Amino acid sequence: MTLVFTGICSHGPGITGRADLAPPDLRDPFFAAYGAMRDALHAARPDAVIIVAAEHFANFFMNNMPSFAIGMADGYEGPIEDPDWLKIPRRRVRGDAALSQRIVAEVQQSVDVAYAEEWKFDHGIMVPLSFLDPDNRLTIIPANINCQGPPLAPLARAYAFGEALRRAADKVPERIALIGTGGISHWPATPDSGRINEEWDREFLRRWSLNDKAQLLDYTDAQTYADAGQGGFEIRTLIAAAAAARGPGTVHFFAPIPIFSTGCFVATAEIA
Amino acid sequence: MSLYQLSKLLFELNRDTAIQAEFTADAGSVVARYDLDDEERRAILDADIGLLYVLGVNGQILMHFAAFKQIAWADYLQLMRDGVRDHGPVRAGVYAMTTGLDEKVAGV
Numbered sequence: 001m002t003l004v005f006t007g008i009c010s011h012g013p014g015i016t017g018r019a020d021l022a023p024p025d026l027r028d029p030f031f032a033a034y035g036a037m038r039d040a041l042h043a044a045r046p047d048a049v050i051i052v053a054a055e056h057f058a059n060f061f062m063n064n065m066p067s068f069a070i071g072m073a074d075g076y077e078g079p080i081e082d083p084d085w086l087k088i089p090r091r092r093v094r095g096d097a098a099l100s101q102r103i104v105a106e107v108q109q110s111v112d113v114a115y116a117e118e119w120k121f122d123h124g125i126m127v128p129l130s131f132l133d134p135d136n137r138l139t140i141i142p143a144n145i146n147c148q149g150p151p152l153a154p155l156a157r158a159y160a161f162g163e164a165l166r167r168a169a170d171k172v173p174e175r176i177a178l179i180g181t182g183g184i185s186h187w188p189a190t191p192d193s194g195r196i197n198e199e200w201d202r203e204f205l206r207r208w209s210l211n212d213k214a215q216l217l218d219y220t221d222a223q224t225y226a227d228a229g230q231g232g233f234e235i236r237t238l239i240a241a242a243a244a245a246r247g248p249g250t251v252h253f254f255a256p257i258p259i260f261s262t263g264c265f266v267a268t269a270e271i272a
Numbered sequence: 273m274s275l276y277q278l279s280k281l282l283f284e285l286n287r288d289t290a291i292q293a294e295f296t297a298d299a300g301s302v303v304a305r306y307d308l309d310d311e312e313r314r315a316i317l318d319a320d321i322g323l324l325y326v327l328g329v330n331g332q333i334l335m336h337f338a339a340f341k342q343i344a345w346a347d348y349l350q351l352m353r354d355g356v357r358d359h360g361p362v363r364a365g366v367y368a369m370t371t372g373l374d375e376k377v378a379g380v
Contacts, residue, residue, distance in 0.1 A: 013335075018345060021380075056332035061283045062276065080287045085339035120287055122336075148332060150366065189331030191352045192371045194378025230331075230366040258378035 003169040005044040005177035006245035007037050007268040008208070008238050009131075011053065012188060013123035014260040016087045016130055021259045033253035033266035034131035040268065041132055046177035048096055048139040049132075050103070050165060051125050052241060054147035054182045054234040058122035066114035067153035068161050070107065071142035072100040078121025086123055088130045093121065094139045099174060103141065106168035111161050128181045145240060147182065147233040155217045158236035162243025169244070180241025182234030185227065186262040192229070194258035200227050201254065201263040204235060209249040211242050211269065231262065247272030275328050275364055277306045281316065282329060286336040321348060322355020328364030346380040 019027060041049070058080045060066060076093045079086050097117070107113045119142055121129075129140070143165065145158055153161075162180075169176035184204050185197035207215040216239050224232040242249065247270030254265040281303065285291050295302045299317055308316070315323040319341050324334055338348040353373050362368040371377055 014345070056336070057283045057330065058287055061280060063280065081336055082339040082342070085342075148330065187370060189335035190325075190367050191349050191356070191369045191375075192377060193349060194376075194380075195371060225366065229370075259380070261378065 001170070001173060001175060003166055003178060003244060003271050004046055004175045005041055006241055006271060007041065007266070008180040008241050009034065009037065009128050009266045010183065010260070010262055010264045011124045011127045011181040012183065012186070012260050012262040013081065013086055013127060015127050015264065017085055018259050019087065022257055026255050026257050030253055030255065030257065030264045030266070031131070036252060037266050037268065038132045041177055041179070044177055045175055046138065047174035048099055048141050049177045049179060050141045050143055050169070051128065052143045052145065052162070052165070052178065052180045052237045053124040054237050055124045055144050056122050056148060058120045059116060059118070060144065060146065062149045065146055065149050066144070067146050067157065068111055069114040069116055069144045070100060070104050071095060071119040072097050072104060072115045073117050073119060076119050076121055076140065076142060079126040080120050080122050086126065088126050091136055093129065093136065095141065096139050099172065100141050102172050103165070103168040106171050107161070107164040109164070109167070111157070111164045113161070124181060128179060132179065145236045147236055150221070152221060152233055153236070155219060155236060155239055158239045159213060159217060159243040162240030165240065166244040166246070178241060178244050180237040182237035183231040183262045184235065184265065185229055186231035187229035188231045188261045193261040195229065196256040196258060196263045197228055198256050198263060201256070205251050205254060205265065205267065208238055208242055208267065209251060211246065211248050213243075216242060242269060245269035245271055274307050274309060274312060277308055278312045278316065278327065279329055279333055281306045282333045282337050286333060286340065292340060320355070321351035323359055325352040325367070326355045326359040326362055328362055330365055331367035349376070349380060
């Protein structure tokens with residue numbers, strides 16, 4: 001049946017790992033927005049949630065780097081990071097290999113996606129999950145867009161991946177939700193951590209909310225690197241989510257929170 | 273220079289608790305499996321975050337390694353700044369430093 005929910009949110013490891021260092025007047029409404037998305041996601045009663053993430057070398061490396069990949073296992077483990085550092089305990093997350101297989105087969109009609117029967121989650125999935133599924137109840141299908149090891153797939157291909165995921169979600173009888181997670185502007189894991197281009201972020205979120213394909217794709221990686229840092233390459237996941245939803249979006253929360261190393265956001269999109 | 277090999281070592285270490293245990297017990301035996309030059313070998317055996325950063329290790333790989341080494345966030349950031357001060361700008365990759373040596377944009 002048709003896709004039942006689409007949202008996007010931040011995933012920086014500092015959000016959980018350094019939560020105690022953030023100003024409560026910014027952190028608390030941000031976490032409340034995650035909580036509202038959790039309630040909306042569960043209210044949509046998804047049989048499975050596709051999380052389109054930009055992983056950070058938890059599974060894929062430059063020895064064999066897929067532009068797009070989908071997990072195809074009955075379970076996944078994460079986080080790979082030191083649990084005390086991320087402040088998220090290790091857990092096994094339920095998957096559904098058979099459902100993944102049907103989704104991959106449909107996605108392959110238009111995107112040459114890689115599949116992986118082994119997949120470990122890093123903060124890119126575990127931080128959102130810690131808010132969206134604290135009781136570990138959901139069935140998760142991880143999807144990844146290479147945003148780390150250039151050359152990266154063009155934005156138009158990320159959009160096409162989102163379209164393919166939507167087609168696949170609509171084709172299977174299960175109720176499928178989709179979450180896109182990545183940064184907007186940020187310079188993570190460098191001495192620049194905390195640098196945020198708020199103006200760039202607000203403009204991107206404006207384009208995302210309009211869900212205007214031409215405007216969403218009107219970035220080059222060179223511009224993004226200069227204006228939004230290497231973390232800005234992760235807009236691919238957000239663009240894929242917009243392509244899957246097709247409808248306009250609503251930004252429920254946005255604020256730069258430097259100790260989290262990113263502009264923090266929670267948004268949902270109408271399924272059209 | 274074999275940044276790819278150095279990065280691959282850290283990638284495999286970061287995601288595999290068995291390799292982490294081996295590395296903790298005998299880092300040299302893990303490092304010997306990769307084709308590294310002397311500077312790279314020294315950087316990894318000394319867990320020299322600043323030098324690893326300057327050599328061009330992707331920040332995400334480096335951040336996870338620093339967490340594995342129990343290095344606190346503020347110390348991790350400072351070690352990278354110290355590395356740039358001591359060894360010069362980042363030599364490869366997309367994780368170059370764009371802020372000043374004494375600039376702490378997030379207060380740490």
